[in-house]
Structures are given as structure tokens and as C-alpha cells.
Amino acid sequence: MESNQQYQDLAGKTALITGGTKGIGKAIADRLSQAGARVIVTARHQPEETDSPPPFIKADITQPQQVAELAQAITETYGGLDILVNNVGGVTAPGGGFSSLTDQDWEQELQFNLLAAIRLDRALLPTMIAQKSGVIIHVSSVAGIKPVWYHNLAYAVSKAGLNAYSKALSNELAPKGIRVLTVSPGATNTPLMQQLVQRYAATAGLGADEAFQQMAAQAGGIPMGRMAEPAEVAALVYFLVSPAASYLTGANYLVDGGTVPVV
Numbered sequence: 001m002e003s004n005q006q007y008q009d010l011a012g013k014t015a016l017i018t019g020g021t022k023g024i025g026k027a028i029a030d031r032l033s034q035a036g037a038r039v040i041v042t043a044r045h046q047p048e049e050t051d052s053p054p055p056f057i058k059a060d061i062t063q064p065q066q067v068a069e070l071a072q073a074i075t076e077t078y079g080g081l082d083i084l085v086n087n088v089g090g091v092t093a094p095g096g097g098f099s100s101l102t103d104q105d106w107e108q109e110l111q112f113n114l115l116a117a118i119r120l121d122r123a124l125l126p127t128m129i130a131q132k133s134g135v136i137i138h139v140s141s142v143a144g145i146k147p148v149w150y151h152n153l154a155y156a157v158s159k160a161g162l163n164a165y166s167k168a169l170s171n172e173l174a175p176k177g178i179r180v181l182t183v184s185p186g187a188t189n190t191p192l193m194q195q196l197v198q199r200y201a202a203t204a205g206l207g208a209d210e211a212f213q214q215m216a217a218q219a220g221g222i223p224m225g226r227m228a229e230p231a232e233v234a235a236l237v238y239f240l241v242s243p244a245a246s247y248l249t250g251a252n253y254l255v256d257g258g259t260v261p262v263v
């Protein structure tokens, strides 16, 4: 998609991107803005940079009270949303398999990757239902389909739960005019992935490149031989929220360079 003028198919739409200040979330915010959407981003820290940053609402979306305040601010200021991208998530628990994970690690991973999205959807859905339209995206991971026990056991379980929740929600909301979709990236070049590579490199006594190659090999390899760039994930999200995807709901789309080895 080249020209911003030619593809303003999200003009008039209001979109909230959680974690829209870095990595995949920032790329989604940029892509949807290019397509003409009014984009609002939320994260725990306001970014310092940029010429014309999108409206920012500070919230830690693992905290129920802050989610309630975020939803209230969105409803009062913008009257609701057309597009909600639940992008926040990531690996917070240590690697090493089942014996390395405490109850607290499991609870934190489930809050971050599953319950935060469920809570935010619940807070924002009433206005979408009232307007009889909307699109919700859940950013999951290939780990939800293809867990790697050493690196991401609790994360993978949380994302698998998100996949099932997203499917069930799509069935409930399809008759109400709301589409719900899941996007599952593979390894993507973001601050989160860089931290994970550094963590493994330190544990294994390797350089960053070698550490990433080992991690990718442990996950079964990446046929394309490289990570995704965030813009490549954002291109898929843009398509899914656009009018061109009007008959799509309930599916989980991989953007993984061929990583998941099954059809």
C-alpha cells in the first residue's frame, strides 16, 4: 500500500491500540493512522518522541481500576470505539520449564496475556454493541499453537486461552455486527524480542545472533530465516480491521514466516 491519500479506508473510524507506543503496537498505530483512522494509544509510559504523536492515555491494563478509567475516558471523550486492538502482552515468566514457574509467575502471565484483554473488551463492548458495529483484534502468538516448554510455557498457555476466548467471543458477537479476530505473530523484531534474546544469551553464554538462532531452532526453525518486522504484522491487522475483511470473524491468522509447521 503506497499512497496515504489513496487508501484512507479507515477515515471516520476511532481505534484504540493497547501497548501502542512500541514494537508491534506502535506499528499498528502508525498503519491505522496512515489509513485515516483516529488512533488512540495506551501504555504505562508516555513516549518522549515524535512530531505528531497520537492521543495517549496512560494505563496499566493489568490493573482493573485503570482499565475502568481507560474505558470511561474513551467513552466520554470519543463516544466509544470502532476498532479495539488488544496488543499488550509478552513473556514475563522465567524460562526453564514447569519447575521454574511459581503460582505467582502463572498468575502474572495470565493477567498480562489473557485477563487484561478480557477485562478491556468487557468494559468497551457495551458501546460497540449499542452501535451494532466494531472490530476487536487479539494479538496472540504462534506460542499459543506451538509452545516451547523451555522458553515460554506459561505464556503459551495464556495465549492458547486467548485464542479460545477470542473464538468464543466472535461467535457471541457476530449476530450483533461485531467482528473478533486473532493475529498470531512469530518472532518479531521488537523491544520484547530483543529482551528475550538477551536473557537467553546471558543464560547460555552466547552472543545475541547465535542466541536467536538457537532459540529459533529450538522452536522448530523459521522457514523464512528471519524475524518479522513489526510493520509486517501491522499490515495484517490493518487488512483485518478494514472494510475489505467484512466477512472475516473468528479466525486466528498466523504471520510467522512459515514457523508453525501444520496446516
Ligand SMILES: NC(=O)c1ccc[n+]([C@@H]2O[C@H](COP(=O)([O-])OP(=O)(O)OC[C@H]3O[C@@H](n4cnc5c(N)ncnc54)[C@H](OP(=O)(O)O)[C@@H]3O)[C@@H](O)[C@H]2O)c1
Binding pocket: 018, 019, 020, 021, 022, 023, 024, 025, 042, 043, 044, 045, 046, 059, 060, 061, 062, 087, 088, 089, 090, 091, 139, 140, 141, 142, 184, 185, 186, 187, 188, 189, 190, 191, 192, 193
Ligand atoms: N515480539 C515478538 O516476537 C512477538 C511474537 C509473538 C507475539 N507477540 C505479541 O505481540 C504483542 C506485542 O509484543 P511486542 O513484542 O511489540 O511488545 P513490546 O516490545 O514489549 O511492547 C509492549 C508495549 O506494551 C506496553 N505495555 C507493556 N505492559 C503494559 C501494561 N501492563 N499496560 C499497558 N501497556 C503495557 C509497552 O509500553 P510501556 O512499557 O510504556 O507500558 C509497549 O508499548 C504481545 O501481545 C506479544 O505477546 C510478540
